[in-house]
Amino acid sequence: MRSHHRSDTDEAPTETTESESPVIELTDVSFGYTATPVVEDISVSIDPGEYVAVVGPNGSGKSTLMRLLLGLLEPDAGTAELFGVDATAFDDGARVGYVAQRAGTGQDMPITVREVVKMGRFPHVGFGRLSAADWRIVDKAIETVGMTGFADRRITNLSGGQRQRAFIARALAGEADLLVLDEPTVGVDTESVDAFYELLDVLHADGITVLLIEHDLQAVTEHAERVICLNREIYFDGPSAEFTDSAALARAFGTGAQSLTGGGG
Ligand SMILES: Nc1ncnc2c1ncn2[C@@H]1O[C@H](COP(=O)(O)OP(=O)(O)OP(=O)(O)O)[C@@H](O)[C@H]1O
Secondary structure (H helix, E strand, O other): OOOOOOOHHHOOOOOOHHHOOOOEEEEEEEEOOOOOOOEEEEEEEEOOOOEEEEEOOOOOOHHHHHHHHOOOOOOOEEEEEEOOEEHHHOOOHHHEEEEOOOOOOOOOOOOEHHHHHHHHHHHHHOOOOOOHHHHHHHHHHHHHOOOHHHOOOEHHHOOHHHHHHHHHHHHHHOOOOEEEEEOOOOOOOHHHHHHHHHHHHHHHHOOOEEEEEOOOHHHHHHHOOEEEEEEOEEEEEEEHHHOOOHHHHHHHHHHHHHHHOOOOO
16 A cells, blocks of 8 residues: 655565554553543554544644654553554654644754755665765655755745645655644645645645644645544544534534634534
């Protein structure tokens, strides 16, 4: 199922059991920073190539869930696996591209888009010099996200949306199989938001597994295939087309639902 375009250099057949195993598998996971659980009894399985959005009100545990599945936190109970390996022991960092909220803001590094994207190759070259083939992959990734004209710009001089594209390109240069994005369009101007989701659609169509934590329910139902609605527990997990179910929304979001459904209710 890893059908998205890999580099020209690694087209060797990789028919292994990984095509059958889930990218992410959480089984009965509970976790709390204190004695009170923040997520409780969560079971989620995400297959290669899926486009899944996690939604939920503020403080519902979305970021915590993401840290658990990336292996940055260890469950108090249950198991979290990434590509079939215990998430906390997973060490093939290049396979997972992570785009943080407001990526790169606050960084004063005088670093260009091309230099950011180049970092995506580091796990492949062991921090050595990039070959001509590596640079081709870097430039292709920059082209894929529509940033060729900005390749030599410093990321500090870019808009929020452009910066997020640069961080996606870094993941593509690393040939990530899984892209995890934590509210990536916070602080991005509205015109750029649509283009950003269109880019995710293209990457998904190319075979990358996308896991998106998102506040904007309209974007979620328009773009993701599957929605997981979280508020400590999972309230809904199914096709995004079915996520208009007001009962599930009301249960999960309580009276705050209107503010998350575009203001109109
Ligand atoms: N490092 C931490 N230490 C203690 N409590 C934390 C920590 N991080 C989060 N929490 C608490 O855990 C709960 C869930 O937070 P989390 O950030 O996972 O929710 P979220 O759904 O991502 O919220 P938001 O949409 O506001 O980002 C909240 O009550 C939060 O205050």
